[in-house]
Amino acid sequence: MYKVPDFLPSRDEMLRILEINIKPVSKTETIQVAVSLGRICAEDVYAKHTLPNKPTSACDGVSVKFDDFSNGKPDTSLWIEGKDYCFSNTGVAIREDFDTVIAIEKVVFDETGRISFSLCPQNRGEKVGQVGGQTKEGELIAYQGECLNASLIGMLLTSGITNIKVLAKLTVAFIPTGDELVPAGYQTPPGKNVESNSLMLKAYINECGGEAILYPIIPDEMEKLKEAILSAVAAADLVLICAGSSKGNKDFTIELLESIGNVMVYELGHGPGKHCSFAYSGNTPIIGLPGPPMGADLTAALYVKNAIRLLQMQPVQSPYTIEAELTEDINGISFDFIRQMNVVMKDGKYIAQPIANQGMTRAEFYHKTNGYFYIEKEAIIKAGAKISVAMRYPKEYIEVV
Template sequence: MYKKPGFEPSRNEMFSILENNIKPMLEDETISVATSLGRICAEDVYAKNTLPNKPVSARDGIAVHFSDFSKGTPDTSEWSEGKEYCFSNTGVAIREDYDTVITIENVKFDKSGKVRLLSVPEKCGEGVGVEGGQVKEGELLAYTGERISPSLIGILLTGGVANIKVLSKPKVAFIPTGDELVPSGFEIPLGKNAESNSLMLKAYINECGGEAILYPIIPDEFEKLKEAVLSAIEIADLVLICAGSSKGSKDFTIDILESVGNVIVYELGHGPGKHCSLAYSGNTPIIGLPGPPTGADLTAALYVKNTLRLIQMQPIQLPYRIIAMLAEDINGRKIDFVSFMRVFIKDGQYYAKPVELQGKTRAEVYHLQNGQFYLEKGSSIKAGTLISVEMRYPREYITEA
């Protein structure tokens, strides 16, 4: 149903298409839990240990016999260490003949060493960490598809798990195309342009737990481009081909994708990045990205990152939102459009102002905008309306007007 060239999905429709077509990868590897931060569990993980393996003191204090309190507060003037009580430290196993712990703040000693209690336990076992209170052998510690966090690393190690099976890092091939491009970092001849999308996409891929395979710039020649795509399909879990996606005389991306596989989406129903496509060759998804850096950046953030999340059993994710009052009218276009917004604070209220793109460099726009707003085609919204803005930065970075 998505194949016809006339279908141009909105952002939400594109997310739905990705969810219906991108399959989780099956390859896995075993690594040390100590190095597993951010990786995805490939199977359920169960505890090998029971800890504590004996009752322990849950606090610094003295261990006592609860039976001594059966008639209320006992006379402690003749108590001696090692008989009626003993010192007990947090996490340390208590002697088997004691069953309750009184926190040290509720214990006083006079000059002769006699003990005085400021409070008494209300029940047997108070202040004692029970066997298995931290982790139980056979307990499910981590789930298939769960991302490993610093806290989970601690839980796994406590449970006696030293090595863990995780999803292999998805290999992502990126193919830049264009006769006008030269590698970034070198002097740019007149009439040429720096190819910056490769390293930008590599950063996105690394951020999402993938492994980037960067191809050299491929000229706008059908056979060379097709050869590069076929090569990438053989080695990668996801292929990205950048540029050549519009309707110029040397824009071959769609023709190539049709020749090597099945095109699902020919182009999007929103901008920037309208000329973004999705195809499959066998089981390998191929995303065609627009060449202009702004469009490539936006579609990578929306669709490449979320494709990698789906490949790794993670749900599609959008930035958090802030409700802000629109500071200026905003008018729709013939297609849906992602408008860059500047969110600021004035008199304790969040405001959002559209960033004017005309006459501004890419860097100027980047530093002006801290959020974005998806405006449906033909829509117009008046200043003073509350809108939901998707933010690039945490709210702590929003400044006063």
């Protein structure tokens, strides 16, 4: 029989448990830098060459000898192109007998083509790009664990790196369970429900750079569920199991996890998504998610995404928050709870309206809220208090009323 555990972690405690226990995957692969966007660098990467390898012009202009300007503007009436000056284009190496560049905007040519200058350079080497100004051989360009972005791709290619070792794509197995479920896209018989969590979780996994292994719906039979879990543990870097962790007479997940591994979290200290668990079987982490889609969605956003980040050498990502003034009293219940909020801008300040989902469909509830507030059990927070709201969207999307 299910027994409520003594330790029920809060949101922050659960994130800390994941942070302590989940270790990065060690599998790597070598790919082209050109297609490495979003991948995780598996080792420090150093520049193969130095650029520029000759002094270059930092602007469009003319290259000159600084010593010719030692007494101010020289008499240039007899200057000859190629002997006394040369045209210099941005990024192009200047001739070795010139050491300074004057921007073309400060260069004047008369009707006969004779050159003069509206200013004198103040320092030798002015507007000259020095050797190694872009990259230097042996310089550290990308760090182990760094997520490769557009800027890094450009720097790597400039540094002579065309192939790079990255973490292999993470594989995440998802096992939906329940006799009452039918796959999405099929006719739903009376008394049955649509299994939508698979494709929702697949989207989360893809968003985090992983590859999903989706299992068919597993009926509430212990042996079949055990077979599926063992198969997933052998095939994936992370296993997700949906439903079966509550107190029903066909909820076998926790019992099975105890038999094949080590259960570290039996249940959360907050809702929604209270029946979320965390275990290990061998070296494979397993997260048990609640079956109801809203709870599965919330715990996936909080814990699955961060588990995937940790497996890929990335830190836990805290939600983006803003301070908002509460419009009405809210009272905590017997456990921590995540209250949905609608934040708007009014009279130049953010205000947060608590939203209850009674009488609303999931879609209506989703579109009426844009953030959430984590309220601790039995807390009482009065209207007018400033609270920290975790936002779904950037502040630019907040409605002004």
